[in-house]
Amino acid sequence: xxxxxxxxxxxxxxxxxxxxxxxxxxxxxxxxxxxxxxxxxxxxxxxxxxxxxxxxxxxxxxxxxxxxxxxxxxxxxxxxxxxxxxxxxxxxxxxxxxxxxxxxxxxxxxxxxxxxxxxxxxxxxxxxxxxxxxxxxxxxxxxxxxxxxxxxxxxxxxxxxxxxxxxxxxxxxxxxxxxxxxxxxxxxxxxxxxxxxxxxxxxxxxxxxxxxxxxxxxxxxxxxxxxxxxxxxxxxxxxxxxxxxxxxxxxxxxxxxxxxxxxxxxxxxxxxxxxxxxxxxxxxxxxxxxxxxxxxxxxxxxxxxxxxxxxxxxxxxxxxxxxxxxxxxxxxxxxxxxxxxxxxxxxxxxxxxxxxxxxxxxxxxxxxxxxxxxxxxxxxxxxxxxxxxxxxxxxxxxxxxxxxxxxxxxxxxxxxxxxxxxxxxxxxxxxxxxxxxxx
Numbered sequence: 361x362x363x364x365x366x367x368x369x370x371x372x373x374x375x376x377x378x379x380x381x382x383x384x385x386x387x388x389x390x391x392x393x394x395x396x397x398x399x400x401x402x403x404x405x406x407x408x409x410x411x412x413x414x415x416x417x418x419x420x421x422x423x424x425x426x427x428x429x430x431x432x433x434x435x436x437x438x439x440x441x442x443x444x445x446x447x448x449x450x451x452x453x454x455x456x457x458x459x460x461x462x463x464x465x466x467x468x469x470x471x472x473x474x475x476x477x478x479x480x481x482x483x484x485x486x487x488x489x490x491x492x493x494x495x496x497x498x499x500x501x502x503x504x505x506x507x508x509x510x511x512x513x514x515x516x517x518x519x520x521x522x523x524x525x526x527x528x529x530x531x532x533x534x535x536x537x538x539x540x541x542x543x544x545x546x547x548x549x550x551x552x553x554x555x556x557x558x559x560x561x562x563x564x565x566x567x568x569x570x571x572x573x574x575x576x577x578x579x580x581x582x583x584x585x586x587x588x589x590x591x592x593x594x595x596x597x598x599x600x601x602x603x604x605x606x607x608x609x610x611x612x613x614x615x616x617x618x619x620x621x622x623x624x625x626x627x628x629x630x631x632x633x634x635x636x637x638x639x640x641x642x643x644x645x646x647x648x649x650x651x652x653x654x655x656x657x658x659x660x661x662x663x664x665x666x667x668x669x670x671x672x673x674x675x676x677x678x679x680x681x682x683x684x685x686x687x688x689x690x691x692x693x694x695x696x697x698x699x700x701x702x703x704x705x706x707x708x709x710x711x712x713x714x715x716x717x718x719x720x721x722x723x724x725x726x727x728x729x730x731x732x733x734x735x736x737x738x739x740x741x742x743x744x745x746x747x748x749x750x751x752x753x754x755x756x757x758x759x760x761x762x763x764x765x766x767x768x769x770x771x772x773x774x775x776x777x778x779x780x781x782x783x784x785x786x787x788x789x790x791x792x793x794x795x796x797x798x799x
Contacts, residue, residue, distance in 0.1 A: 378411070379408070379411040380408070380411055382411040383404060386403075389538065392534065395460075398456060398460030400460075401456055401460070402453055402454070402456030402457035403453075405449050406453035406454075406522075406525075409452075409453055410526060412442055412445055412449060413487075413519050414519050414548075414549035414550075416439060416442065416446065416515065416549075417549040418549075418552070419436075422658075432658065432659045432794065433794060433795050443490075444491065447491040450487045451484070451487075451488075454468070454480075479521050479524070483517070486514045486517050486518050490511065503638045504639065505614050509613050512553060512557060516550060516553055519546060519549060519550060523546040526542060561611045561653075564605075564610040564654075565610050567590075568651050569586040569589055569652040570586065570588075570648075570649060570650070570652065571585075571586060571646050571651075571652055572585045572587040572648060573585045574648070576644060578710060578713065579634075579710070579711045580635060582633045582640075582644045583632050584632075584633060585628055585629070586604075586631075586652050587627075593628070593629070595657075596620060596656065596657035597624060597657065597664060598620075598624045598683070599662040599683040599684070599687050599766070599792075599794075600620060600656065600662055601618055601619040602618065603616065603654070603655040603656060604653070605655075606652050608651050615655075617658070619682045619683040620657070620686050622686060624686065625693045625694070626689075629654065631682075632679065632685070660792075661766065661794040663690075665694050665696035668698060668764055670698055671700055671757075672698070672763055672766065673700075673701045673703075673760065673763050674688075674700070674768075675747060675766070675767045675773075676703070677705045677706070677768075677770055678705070678706060678707075678769055678770060680768035680770070681714060682768075683768055684702070684766060685713075685717075688725070688727065689721075691725055692724050692725055700726060701728045702730065703732060703755065704718070705732040705734075705746060705747050707733070708735045709731075709737050730742070730743060731743065732747050734746065747777055749780040752777075752780055753784075760781075761785035761787065765790060765791050766792045767791070767794070770795070774793050778791065
């Protein structure tokens with residue numbers, strides 16, 4: 361098992377342990393009175409659902425200590441899929457309990473206990489709304505900032521009610537030590553969310569940044585440059601990203617992730633932002649001197665020239681070039697001497713970001729830049745169409761399996777290119793991929 365798969369296996373085991381903790385606490389010690397098999401199955405589904413939803417705080421992408429060494433795409437996709445699992449368990453728990461014993465229907469009857477029934481209905485509806493808005497935010501017309509606030513509030517509500525329900529029912533949690541242990545375990549998840557939303561902004565407030573400049577690139581993207589104000593700046597690896605808040609205070613709903621496109625040796629931070637959403641469309645209106653706050657760095661999509669003595673391959677599509685620009689600029693600043701290859705796909709010649717700088721980098725570095733255009737201009741003699749296996753065979757070196765390969769761009773690009781690279785012998789621990797699907 362290579363290092364990457366071993367790390368992934370250990371990470372999955374750690375997540376499973378966290379998700380199973382509520383069930384393990386409930387089953388520890390003396391067993392309570394045995395009920396019907398279906399009822400006991402329903403109870404275990406509820407405890408597992410509580411554990412899965414509580415563990416979501418670990419896989420939100422904001423806990424760097426837990427996601428260390430894993431790609432951000434992998435973490436967020438796992439977060440989405442386990443969120444669906446948690447929602448399914450939340451719904452399966454009462455349905456199974458009712459199937460085993462209809463008397464449990466009283467738990468949802470406000471005439472029996474108004475407070476209990478109201479809170480449980482709130483948890484069921486909140487979990488469903490949480491899932492629906494996460495899968496179809498744009499369909500509901502939610503701005504990213506509003507969705508993010510709603511997502512955090514609903515997640516806190518569901519987990520808090522689930523914890524209260526498990527403690528108050530008391531069939532498995534009657535002993536005080538079990539109540540305390542369950543409160544600590546699930547409370548740690550609630551604390552992780554509050555730490556992210558309250559304590560981190562407090563720390564960020566002591567490290568402000570200033571908007572140095574905003575300019576419009578060739579394809580209409582905005583290039584935002586930030587200057588540290590009263591502190592040395594941010595240490596990051598080329599290819600990583602950060603969350604940006606613009607305004608006088610970091611306690612704002614408006615907070616968005618963007619790849620860093622500046623060199624890791626540059627004191628300032630540069631972000632190239634395509635105007636695709638509510639906030640990104642307003643970046644061009646920012647003015648020099650405005651205050652900003654930066655949280656990061658995040659991500660494992662990172663390249664260090666000193667660790668790639670035989671060179672590297674970069675494959676980008678559209679705005680996916682932004683983290684790769686950080687890699688190439690850093691390689692230039694550090695006078696990298698190993699050969700580099702860049703396959704860069706775009707709709708047309710006027711859509712190519714950093715066109716002039718890429719030409720200059722090709723002169724300063726042992727860098728081969730290969731542009732691939734879907735609709736080339738008249739007289740174009742370069743590559744056309746899409747980046748596919750035939751193009752890889754024609755333009756990349758024969759020792760491709762020995763080189764690290766960095767793929768960044770739309771999901772369609774990554775889905776098409778990754779299997780072709782694997783088929784050509786690129787091992788999983790040398791293939792780094794980042795999909796641009798955060799808006």
